[in-house]
Amino acid sequence: DSGVTQTPKHLITATGQRVTLRCSPRSGDLSVYWYQQSLDQGLQFLIQYYNGEERAKGNILERFSAQQFPDLHSELNLSSLELGDSALYFCASSVATISGTSGVSTDTQYFGPGTRLTVL
Amino acid sequence: GQQLNQSPQSMFIQEGEDVSMNCTSSSIFNTWLWYKQDPGEGPVLLIALYKAGELTSNGRLTAQFGITRKDSFLNISASIPSDVGIYFCAGLPQGSARQLTFGSGTQLTVLP
Numbered sequence: 001d002s003g004v005t006q007t008p009k010h011l012i013t014a015t016g017q018r019v020t021l022r023c024s025p026r027s028g029d030l031s032v033y034w035y036q037q038s039l040d041q042g043l044q045f046l047i048q049y050y051n052g053e054e055r056a057k058g059n060i061l062e063r064f065s066a067q068q069f070p071d072l073h074s075e076l077n078l079s080s081l082e083l084g085d086s087a088l089y090f091c092a093s094s095v096a097t098i099s100g101t102s103g104v105s106t107d108t109q110y111f112g113p114g115t116r117l118t119v120l
Numbered sequence: 121g122q123q124l125n126q127s128p129q130s131m132f133i134q135e136g137e138d139v140s141m142n143c144t145s146s147s148i149f150n151t152w153l154w155y156k157q158d159p160g161e162g163p164v165l166l167i168a169l170y171k172a173g174e175l176t177s178n179g180r181l182t183a184q185f186g187i188t189r190k191d192s193f194l195n196i197s198a199s200i201p202s203d204v205g206i207y208f209c210a211g212l213p214q215g216s217a218r219q220l221t222f223g224s225g226t227q228l229t230v231l232p
């Protein structure tokens with residue numbers, strides 16, 4: 001058990017709908033990362049939050065958004081869902097201390113069990 | 121973006137055999153991580169490497185951070201059936217883009 005929790009474990013919805021995935025990081029971790037894993041692709045980084053603020057963006061679609069709340073849990077919102085959005089969505093967390101002037105220094109990331117999203 | 125080349129893509133080995141997999145990059149990395157993922161589960165961290173030349177073990181697993189900082193390998197000795205899964209390398213590239221880059225994974229099958 002990594003200490004990162006994600007809910008729900010499974011989600012089945014229809015095209016055009018909107019869903020919210022939730023993540024609680026390990027106790028003490030300030031950074032949360034979201035990843036998408038499709039069958040034919042590896043882990044794709046979507047977005048990172050550090051202590052409530054967006055820190056880095058990867059290949060995240062305009063239809064997707066995220067936020068991190070004061071209690072450090074995070075939500076990933078997926079809207080106008082398409083069939084191709086079906087995938088495993090993982091959240092990871094790390095301590096992530098500030099490193100000099102180069103911005104946030106990420107350290108080892110621990111992954112949650114994931115949410116399997118199926119869009120029909 | 122950054123690219124990690126992980127090989128082999130898949131391996132079939134007999135129980136008890138040793139196995140080796142590696143990741144290479146054209147860019148310098150500051151951190152190398154090795155994860156194992158079981159079907160439908162999240163990646164589980166196996167070994168973390170933070171210094172060039174570092175050799176770290178975790179039970180039957182050994183990983184090394186290459187001297188050039190552009191590669192890393194993972195060895196599993198005396199494989200057992202529960203070693204089955206997908207192994208991913210991940211690296212944190214040097215520079216301001218502090219995002220983990222993942223390899224494409226090595227699917228390991230251990231035959232009894």
